Amino acid sequence: MIQKMFKGIVKSREEQRQAVLLRKLMRQEAEIGGQIFGPVRPGGRREFFCLDKHTWVWHEEWDDEKGVRQVKTTRYDVRADQIIKSQDGNYTHVTKQEALNLREAARIYRERTSAEIYNNVKSA
Numbered sequence: 001m002i003q004k005m006f007k008g009i010v011k012s013r014e015e016q017r018q019a020v021l022l023r024k025l026m027r028q029e030a031e032i033g034g035q036i037f038g039p040v041r042p043g044g045r046r047e048f049f050c051l052d053k054h055t056w057v058w059h060e061e062w063d064d065e066k067g068v069r070q071v072k073t074t075r076y077d078v079r080a081d082q083i084i085k086s087q088d089g090n091y092t093h094v095t096k097q098e099a100l101n102l103r104e105a106a107r108i109y110r111e112r113t114s115a116e117i118y119n120n121v122k123s124a
Helices: 002-035 096-116
Strands: 045-052 055-063 069-078 083-087 090-093
Touching: 002 045, 002 096, 045 096, 083 096
Parallel strands: none
Antiparallel strands: 045 055, 055 069, 069 083, 083 090
């Protein structure tokens, strides 16, 4: 009985350790992704990351000209035949140009995170 209880605790600790590691990696990826679009405004924050196989997220925070904190989160749901953009509860299809921009950002994101986090340098 004690062994079964201990085994469950060890598994839980290992799962917790893996969850912490996953969150850390996601934060690093989001930070690298946020740099793809150029410098972040002073006092601002930008993240761009792949949430799962079909979902990309762009999150940005900044202070406007009146010093009021602004927050914008955009989610892109990539489907076989379309990309749905969600912003402030509104859902729209992306334009062809926005889809091309997202594809290029995703390509750069994958290259940079692969090289900078996972040390997978592309061979020429």
